[in-house]
Amino acid sequence: MWISFATAVATITGIALAAGLLLGFISRRLPGHSEDLVEQVNELLPQTQCAQCGYPGCRPYAAAIVDDGAAINLCPPGGDETVRRLAALLDREPLPVAGSLSPASANNVAVIDESLCIGCSWCREACPVDAITGAHHFMHTVIASECTGCELCVARCPVDCIGMAAAR
Amino acid sequence: MTDLILILVATVLVNNFLLVRFLGLCPFLGVSRNLEAAFGMSLATAFVLTLSSAVSYLLHEYLLVPLDLEYLRTISFILVIAASVQFTEIMVRRLSPLLHEVLGIYIPLIATNCAVLGVALLNVQEAKGFAQSVFFGFGASAGFALVLVMFAAVREKLISADIPLPFRGTAIALVTAGIMSLAFMGFSGMARP
Numbered sequence: 001m002w003i004s005f006a007t008a009v010a011t012i013t014g015i016a017l018a019a020g021l022l023l024g025f026i027s028r029r030l031p032g033h034s035e036d037l038v039e040q041v042n043e044l045l046p047q048t049q050c051a052q053c054g055y056p057g058c059r060p061y062a063a064a065i066v067d068d069g070a071a072i073n074l075c076p077p078g079g080d081e082t083v084r085r086l087a088a089l090l091d092r093e094p095l096p097v098a099g100s101l102s103p104a105s106a107n108n109v110a111v112i113d114e115s116l117c118i119g120c121s122w123c124r125e126a127c128p129v130d131a132i133t134g135a136h137h138f139m140h141t142v143i144a145s146e147c148t149g150c151e152l153c154v155a156r157c158p159v160d161c162i163g164m165a166a167a168r
Numbered sequence: 169m170t171d172l173i174l175i176l177v178a179t180v181l182v183n184n185f186l187l188v189r190f191l192g193l194c195p196f197l198g199v200s201r202n203l204e205a206a207f208g209m210s211l212a213t214a215f216v217l218t219l220s221s222a223v224s225y226l227l228h229e230y231l232l233v234p235l236d237l238e239y240l241r242t243i244s245f246i247l248v249i250a251a252s253v254q255f256t257e258i259m260v261r262r263l264s265p266l267l268h269e270v271l272g273i274y275i276p277l278i279a280t281n282c283a284v285l286g287v288a289l290l291n292v293q294e295a296k297g298f299a300q301s302v303f304f305g306f307g308a309s310a311g312f313a314l315v316l317v318m319f320a321a322v323r324e325k326l327i328s329a330d331i332p333l334p335f336r337g338t339a340i341a342l343v344t345a346g347i348m349s350l351a352f353m354g355f356s357g358m359a360r361p
Contacts, residue, residue: 008237015227015244019251027258 038066044085048077049128050150065090073097077129077148108164109147110154114139116161123153123162172303179307182356185283186315187349192283196316197341199274206320208271210313212256214306216278217287220245220252221305224288225298245288253279283312319348 042062053074055061064070073095087094134140
């Protein structure tokens with residue numbers, strides 16, 4: 001009886017082990033043509049999904065860099081550091097960050113004029129990095145250390161109470 | 169050869185898994201909202217079903233039967249299905265990232281598709297050979313694909329139709345599925361299962 005029990009356990013364990021090893025082997029060894037490079041570029045981007053580069057998010061931008069030869073200096077949240085790393089990875093010339101905003105804006109943060117805030121929470125939903133805090137119907141504020149200065153919240157505010165200021 | 173073709177006809181039309189045996193209804197209702205996702209889901213399911221019915225047949229015939237462990241077939245088939253779903257996910261992610269974005273959340277759901285386990289168990293119960301098992305699995309997935317794509321097309325048309333309020337959404341979808349099932353009953357008697 002114990003022998004048949006042991007065989008049953010060993011069989012199930014063996015099947016599971018074989019399946020696991022096979023899957024691990026396949027996912028390691030399968031060649032993934034240009035996909036891997038897109039994945040590597042995507043890793044280097046800051047994942048703020050702020051769309052300041054003109055693409056819908058970080059991964060589409062990574063795909064555009066690899067496949068369409070898009071410029072590598074369009075990412076203001078990543079700053080010069082990201083451009084340097086991308087340049088090293090892709091063997092291209094490092095360029096100063098040239099996003100849709102002025103060069104200095106990479107150091108800006110959003111500031112909510114709290115006396116005007118109506119607590120609509122639209123800015124909180126627009127923020128790609130969760131740098132805006134506040135409950136619905138209550139005053140909202142910006143966590144300056146988290147803000148990347150992407151200005152996505154500015155346009156969303158219905159009472160125009162968000163401005164940009166130099167980071168302290 | 170004839171019996172393989174008969175198996176195909178029987179599983180695609182006569183004993184369609186969705187509309188006659190009523191297996192795999194969750195993806196049938198869940199993924200039929202748009203035609204593109206339905207196509208992708210059918211392809212992924214076809215791949216998983218054929219692969220898992222072949223592997224589970226071999227497993228049953230050459231491991232469970234010799235070891236006298238037939239009572240373990242359900243749990244070992246579930247393992248095989250889970251592994252082939254994972255394999256499909258890896259393949260889809262590597263070969264077509266676009267399809268992976270469309271199907272991403274549905275691929276793991278194939279593991280819970282009862283038609284997949286149903287096919288594997290029916291294969292063993294009816295003691296088919298290897299080729300028959302593979303054709304049975306492929307036919308089942310082809311029937312699944314046919315009905316899923318047809319149903320998705322009907323549902324896309326239904327969006328713009330003027331449906332009475334109480335029937336909107338899932339209600340009219342289930343009514344549609346019932347009518348399609350009635351239509352498929354017309355095939356019964358064409359071939360033996």
